[in-house]
Amino acid sequence: MIKRSPALASAILGLIGVVLQGWAVAGAETLRAQATVDRFYQWRNGSLAWTGPTNGAAWGDLLTAIRTAELHGLDPADYRLAELSAASPAVADARLDRIATDAYLTLAAHLLSGRLDPVSIEPNWTATPRGRDLAAYLESALANGAVAESLDVLAPSQRGYRDLQRALARYRVIAEKGGWPSIDGGPTLRVGDRGRRVAQLRKRLAATGDIAGASADPELFDAALVEAVRRFQKRTNLEPDGAVGARTLTQLNTRVEERIAQIRANMERWRWLPDDLGRRHIRVNIADFRLEAHVNGQVERTHEIIVGRLYRKTPIFTGTMTYLVFNPWWETPPNLAVKDKLPVFRRDPKSVETLGFQVIDRNGELVDAKNIDWNAVPERAFPYRIRQAPGPNNALGDVKFMFPNRHNVYLHDTPTRGLFARTRRDFSSGCVRVRDALDFADWVLAETPGWDPARIRALAAGDEETLVRLKHSIPVHILYWTVVSDGADTVRFIDDIYDRDARLIAALDQ
Numbered sequence: 001m002i003k004r005s006p007a008l009a010s011a012i013l014g015l016i017g018v019v020l021q022g023w024a025v026a027g028a029e030t031l032r033a034q035a036t037v038d039r040f041y042q043w044r045n046g047s048l049a050w051t052g053p054t055n056g057a058a059w060g061d062l063l064t065a066i067r068t069a070e071l072h073g074l075d076p077a078d079y080r081l082a083e084l085s086a087a088s089p090a091v092a093d094a095r096l097d098r099i100a101t102d103a104y105l106t107l108a109a110h111l112l113s114g115r116l117d118p119v120s121i122e123p124n125w126t127a128t129p130r131g132r133d134l135a136a137y138l139e140s141a142l143a144n145g146a147v148a149e150s151l152d153v154l155a156p157s158q159r160g161y162r163d164l165q166r167a168l169a170r171y172r173v174i175a176e177k178g179g180w181p182s183i184d185g186g187p188t189l190r191v192g193d194r195g196r197r198v199a200q201l202r203k204r205l206a207a208t209g210d211i212a213g214a215s216a217d218p219e220l221f222d223a224a225l226v227e228a229v230r231r232f233q234k235r236t237n238l239e240p241d242g243a244v245g246a247r248t249l250t251q252l253n254t255r256v257e258e259r260i261a262q263i264r265a266n267m268e269r270w271r272w273l274p275d276d277l278g279r280r281h282i283r284v285n286i287a288d289f290r291l292e293a294h295v296n297g298q299v300e301r302t303h304e305i306i307v308g309r310l311y312r313k314t315p316i317f318t319g320t321m322t323y324l325v326f327n328p329w330w331e332t333p334p335n336l337a338v339k340d341k342l343p344v345f346r347r348d349p350k351s352v353e354t355l356g357f358q359v360i361d362r363n364g365e366l367v368d369a370k371n372i373d374w375n376a377v378p379e380r381a382f383p384y385r386i387r388q389a390p391g392p393n394n395a396l397g398d399v400k401f402m403f404p405n406r407h408n409v410y411l412h413d414t415p416t417r418g419l420f421a422r423t424r425r426d427f428s429s430g431c432v433r434v435r436d437a438l439d440f441a442d443w444v445l446a447e448t449p450g451w452d453p454a455r456i457r458a459l460a461a462g463d464e465e466t467l468v469r470l471k472h473s474i475p476v477h478i479l480y481w482t483v484v485s486d487g488a489d490t491v492r493f494i495d496d497i498y499d500r501d502a503r504l505i506a507a508l509d510q
Helices: 007-026 036-045 054-070 081-086 094-113 136-142 148-152 159-176 196-207 225-233 246-252 256-271 334-347 417-421 439-443 453-460 503-507
Strands: 280-285 290-295 297-307 317-326 355-362 384-388 398-401 426-428 432-434 466-480 484-485 491-493
Touching: 036 094, 036 136, 036 439, 054 081, 054 094, 054 159, 081 094, 081 355, 081 398, 094 136, 094 148, 136 148, 159 256, 159 453, 159 484, 159 491, 196 225, 196 246, 196 453, 225 246, 256 453, 256 484, 256 491, 280 317, 280 384, 297 417, 317 439, 398 439, 439 453
Parallel strands: 280 466, 297 426
Antiparallel strands: 280 290, 290 297, 297 432, 317 398, 317 466, 355 384, 484 491
């Protein structure tokens, strides 16, 4: 039996007390990834990862990674950069070690699935977030000496995100140089105009590379300046008329800091998406009035679209297309029957028949519309169902593309195809109208045997409603991006038609 002196026993107890006190302080620290931090140290049996004489390299890599968070539109200050930069990691420090681990795990989570919960910004959001066991991931990164690299690869790998990264860097350089000049208010500027405002316009477009080279007469609105204005208008989804009216002037005078914030917001939207959007998938960008059909990472088709009006916004969500309906009946939603169709029927009762509508009572019986006094029909307790037969006036056109969802939103053709000539196309009641819908149907049915373009058009030329199920379902992502890659290593800024950017930017800046 070994005898211990009272002095030795006291020293051991004192040392244990110091260790326990250190862990108690560490445990009391406010950590954002508390549960994951605890699990990480349980796996390591409490051994430190960042502090102490053997962990200096990992500490340095972590600080480097936190500083470069700004390349992803994130604020390094959110990951306790000031505190960690001022600390001395050479001495083992349990509290400091846990703070460093929390900083890594928090940044990792933000790069992986977003700094914000998407549902807090977009209540209809349904896309499955990217995820992984970050405690195990950190353990592997430390073992491989790849702390900084492990964080960067957690960000989205799609080209759209990486193009936004490059744009963020470019616009920050412009900001560091003082931004771009504003253009004084006044009447529309057109080719042939002359004056100080034209010179301001030229300098503004030169700052973003829309026009290059010096002009012999900088105050003259010449042909080269017209083309530069058109390039700018196309990038901002404005009518490319080459003139600087009120809407173009507003976009030109948007400060570079606002553009940087807009890029950051759209990078966050990318982080909310899964890595795998589907081998064959459909992306609808509401703000851009554009549908893209993707296969194996490449865009195979693009279609112009019409989206919901400001007071009937198209929701943002993900669904799965499983079938199409050719020559569809349109079962008019009750709110549209009252708000849209009842006023039409009151003005012209014959339009019920000429537009191909049927009226059905609460017993499910057809009602002869000629016997209805539409002016006497109440709005609050509307007593009918209204549906429209297939035909040239049908609101859904020749085909609708169905991905069942709680919003009752789908893609469809339209008889009012002239609206596609407009640049801003928010005219629908929430669903998405597709230009050249039968061509889109060719793509959708390309992997469903027996449905070639000739058969599709023959069917659409008839008047019988026909449901066609897809052999392989297709993911549909209805999104809202106000900065997008233009495919040439630059980006386009898009008008925020639903005013959604401000809330997201404010949340990111909190």
